[in-house]
Amino acid sequence: xxxxxxxxxxxxxxxxxxxxxxxxxxxxxxxxxxxxxxxxxxxxxxxxxxxxxxxxxxxxxxxxxxxxxxxxxxxxxxxxxxxxxxxxxxxxxxxxxxxxxxxxxxxxxxxxxxxxxxxxxxxxxxxxxxxxxxxxxxxxxxxxxxxxxxxxxxxxxxxxxxxxxxxxxxxxxxxxxxxxxxxxxxxxxxxxxxxxxxxxxxxxxxxxxxxxxxxxxxxxxxxxxxxxxxxxxxxxxxxxxxxxxxxxxxxxxxxxxxxxxxxxxxxxxxxxxxxxxxxxxxxxxxxxxxxxxxxxxxxxxxxxxxxxxxxxxxxxxxxxxxxxxxxxxxxxxxxxxxxxxxxxxxxxxxxxxxxxxxxxxxxxxxxxxxxxxxxxxxxxxxxxxxxxxxxxxxxxxxxxxxxxxxxxxxxxxxxxxxxxxxxxxxxxxxxxxxxxxxxxxxxxxxxxxxxxxxxxxxxxxxxxx
Ligand SMILES: *Cc1c(COP(=O)(O)O)cnc(C)c1O
Numbered sequence: 001x002x003x004x005x006x007x008x009x010x011x012x013x014x015x016x017x018x019x020x021x022x023x024x025x026x027x028x029x030x031x032x033x034x035x036x037x038x039x040x041x042x043x044x045x046x047x048x049x050x051x052x053x054x055x056x057x058x059x060x061x062x063x064x065x066x067x068x069x070x071x072x073x074x075x076x077x078x079x080x081x082x083x084x085x086x087x088x089x090x091x092x093x094x095x096x097x098x099x100x101x102x103x104x105x106x107x108x109x110x111x112x113x114x115x116x117x118x119x120x121x122x123x124x125x126x127x128x129x130x131x132x133x134x135x136x137x138x139x140x141x142x143x144x145x146x147x148x149x150x151x152x153x154x155x156x157x158x159x160x161x162x163x164x165x166x167x168x169x170x171x172x173x174x175x176x177x178x179x180x181x182x183x184x185x186x187x188x189x190x191x192x193x194x195x196x197x198x199x200x201x202x203x204x205x206x207x208x209x210x211x212x213x214x215x216x217x218x219x220x221x222x223x224x225x226x227x228x229x230x231x232x233x234x235x236x237x238x239x240x241x242x243x244x245x246x247x248x249x250x251x252x253x254x255x256x257x258x259x260x261x262x263x264x265x266x267x268x269x270x271x272x273x274x275x276x277x278x279x280x281x282x283x284x285x286x287x288x289x290x291x292x293x294x295x296x297x298x299x300x301x302x303x304x305x306x307x308x309x310x311x312x313x314x315x316x317x318x319x320x321x322x323x324x325x326x327x328x329x330x331x332x333x334x335x336x337x338x339x340x341x342x343x344x345x346x347x348x349x350x351x352x353x354x355x356x357x358x359x360x361x362x363x364x365x366x367x368x369x370x371x372x373x374x375x376x377x378x379x380x381x382x383x384x385x386x387x388x389x390x391x392x393x394x395x396x397x398x399x400x401x402x403x404x405x406x407x408x409x410x411x412x413x414x415x416x417x418x419x420x421x422x423x424x425x426x427x428x429x430x431x432x433x434x435x436x437x438x439x440x441x442x443x444x445x446x447x448x449x450x451x452x453x454x455x456x457x458x459x460x461x462x463x464x465x
Contacts (some may be wrong), residue, residue, distance in 0.1 A: 001295050026099030026178035027072035032450055034075070034425045034457075035083040041065040041321045042080025059197075062090075064427050074446025076427060084422075085454040088429045089443045091327060092252070092284045092396070095311035095353075096362060101350040103314035110348035116346070119148070120337045124415025126347035134322045137293050140302035145328040148342030152283035152309035153181025153386050155319035156246065158336060159305045160185060163244035163277035164320060166330035171237045175212040175229075177254030180246065180281055183261040189246060191254065191434055202204035210239050212251070213259035216389040216400065217407075222262030230270050239274035244305075252284035255432030256439050258391050273303075279305045282317070283398075287311035288444065289368040291394025298393055314353040318346035353441035358418040365444045366394035372448060373397040373440050376455045384411060384462060398439040400432065403456045409434030413465055420461035426454045 021350060024030055036166035041049055048067035061308050071094070072143065075083045096103065110126070119127050131146035138144065149155045154259050160172055163369050172189070174180065180189040182196060187201035191195050197203070211218075211224035220228070249264060251257040269403060271278040280303035285295035289311055290300055296306070305323035320384045321328070328429060374390060381387035388402035416438045420429045431439045438458070 005455065006397075006409050023401045024070045024077060026070040026077075027101055027104065028078060028097060028445060030070060030072040030075055031083065032073045032075060032447055032454055033083055034085050034450070035081070036425045037082055038080045040082065040244075040423060040425070041067075042078065042082060043427050044079035045082075048079065062332040063429065064369065064422055072100075072445070073097060074443060077128070082425060083309065084425045084427050085457075086427050086448050087440050087442045087448070087451075087454050088427045089311075089441045090315065091310065091429065092289055092441045093310045094217075094443045095287055095289055095395075095444045096356045096360075097315050098315065100314050100445070101354065102356060103349045106348040106352035107316065107345055110345045113344075115343075115345060116340070118180060118339055119342045120334075121347050121410045124344055124347075126344055126351060127342040130318075130320070130350045130354075131345045132340065133351065134308070134320055135356065136150040137358070138306050138322045139294055139403075140300075140324075143325040144322055145325045146322040147328065147336050148347070149309075149319040149321070149338060150317050150340050150343075150346075152281075152307065152321050153182070153183045153186040154341075155307040155309055155321050155337070156180045156186050156281060157183060158191065159246070159279050159281075159307050159321045159323075160189075160244060160438050161328055161336070162295070162305065162323070162328060167243045167275060167277060167326045169241055169243040169360055170206045171208060171241045172206060172243055173208050173210050174209055175234050176282075177212050177214070177251050177257055178209075178246075178248060179251065179253035183354050185430075208233065208243075210253075212257060213279045216257075216391070220260065222260035222264075223266060226263050226266035226270070230266065239276060242274070242276045244277040244279050245271055246281055247280040248281045248283075248285065249299055249301070250285050250290065250393060253431050254438075255400065255434075255437040256392050256396065258393065259299075261299075264296075264301045268301045268303070277304045279303060279307065279323075281307045282306055287353070287363045288366050289394060289396050289441070290392075291363060291370050293357065293363065295393065312353065313350040314356075316343075316346040316349035319341070362444050363394075367397040367443060368448075369444060369446070369451065370397060372451060375405045376452070377440075380459055380462065386410065386462070392440075395440070395442055395444055398431070398437045398458075400437045401438070409436035411435035414438060416465040417458065417461045420465065421454075421458050424461070426457045428454075428458060 133142040174189040210229040309319035385404035
């Protein structure tokens with residue numbers, strides 16, 4: 001359809017009528033600049049946000065007060081023509097860059113071929129190819145299988161189903177500060193009450209919580225933190241009752257907490273010795289984000305099951321459980337699946353994204369970005385003691401803001417810095433159990449200039465907060 005025809009076809013869709021006459025195409029061709037032509041939100045964005053308030057429930061919040069119309073490289077452009085530096089990637093999703101040309105082409109081609117048959121009705125090749133690719137690129141030199149789903153939470157739910165079926169046991173252990181999603185079981189697995197759980201119970205039973213390794217706050221070695229966790233779950237649950245432990249190798253929402261060296265290997269070893277399925281939730285850390293294809297590689301672990309989503313398909317909704325073939329095969333036929341799981345358009349996008357991850361130097365770029373982030377943030381830390389800790393791997397780095405005397409979390413300072421940065425056209429996200437962490441998750445397609453400019457603005461926001 002010619003764009004003009006599309007416009008008349010789409011008449012009645014108010015966004016088309018109110019959009020500026022020249023909405024830019026997204027992708028890397030977008031001018032790579034921070035450009036503010038209005039305050040945020042500008043008038044067109046304000047109009048959309050007013051409609052949102054009328055049409056969408058308050059529970060679905062937003063961080064940046066804009067109406068996005070295009071994105072690519074390292075920027076997000078809004079309906080008023082503002083161009084914001086993107087240091088969030090839509091929560092670690094657009095790792096290869098927004099509207100990546102290879103992904104846009106793969107999506108368009110698949111959409112023209114067929115959009116859905118349901119893999120459980122009429123299977124198709126791209127689903128199988130994604131499973132083969134995941135089995136190949138995930139850590140662990142053993143026979144693996146993969147099943148595809150729609151969201152990270154759905155992948156986590158299915159990993160737990162599979163682990164329970166395989167072991168014949170019910171209990172599941174998650175960790176302090178852990179985040180695993182917003183469905184009922186994954187709310188139970190998630191640690192933080194506000195905003196994820198409060199008022200939404202009752203939660204799924206047989207979910208237990210163990211203490212995490214949080215070097216900045218507990219000062220424990222990895223071995224000691226693991227011994228503490230293992231003692232607790234042996235005494236409170238009993239290994240014989242435990243189907244699985246699920247852990248993010250580097251915690252995302254919980255505050256980009258990097259466990260002390262040795263913590264994860266000790267947990268894995270104990271799980272193996274006790275027939276407990278070790279699940280790494282790599283929904284946020286997966287696919288080059290940490291400067292490795294998977295964060296498990298950093299810690300030398302080979303999880304029995306890995307859950308993935310977010311960065312897997314360049315922005316299309318797709319998720320997976322990948323793991324040891326004998327565990328994955330525990331379920332009876334028909335026990336796993338879903339109407340949309342492994343949708344062909346999402347699979348086409350994932351194959352294009354995995355091609356980019358493997359062949360376009362993305363992992364190296366994540367490491368370069370990580371070096372830049374860490375050197376800028378540690379420089380800020382050495383001149384401002386309110387920056388208590390800088391941590392992370394690759395393009396997944398955070399700063400934790402504290403009272404310099406007591407190390408008490410400073411959520412108010414964190415919120416003020418983030419708000420000021422956003423007002424200046426830099427998209428930053430906060431996280432952490434105590435709300436005192438700013439996390440940096442830029443798309444790996446961002447240039448050094450933009451990244452430095454974004455960090456200049458964060459630094460200025462901190463100085464004046
Ligand atoms: C985002 C996230 C999830 C949930 O994924 P959704 O796609 O939002 O359901 C689960 N685990 C981790 C570690 C995440 O970061």
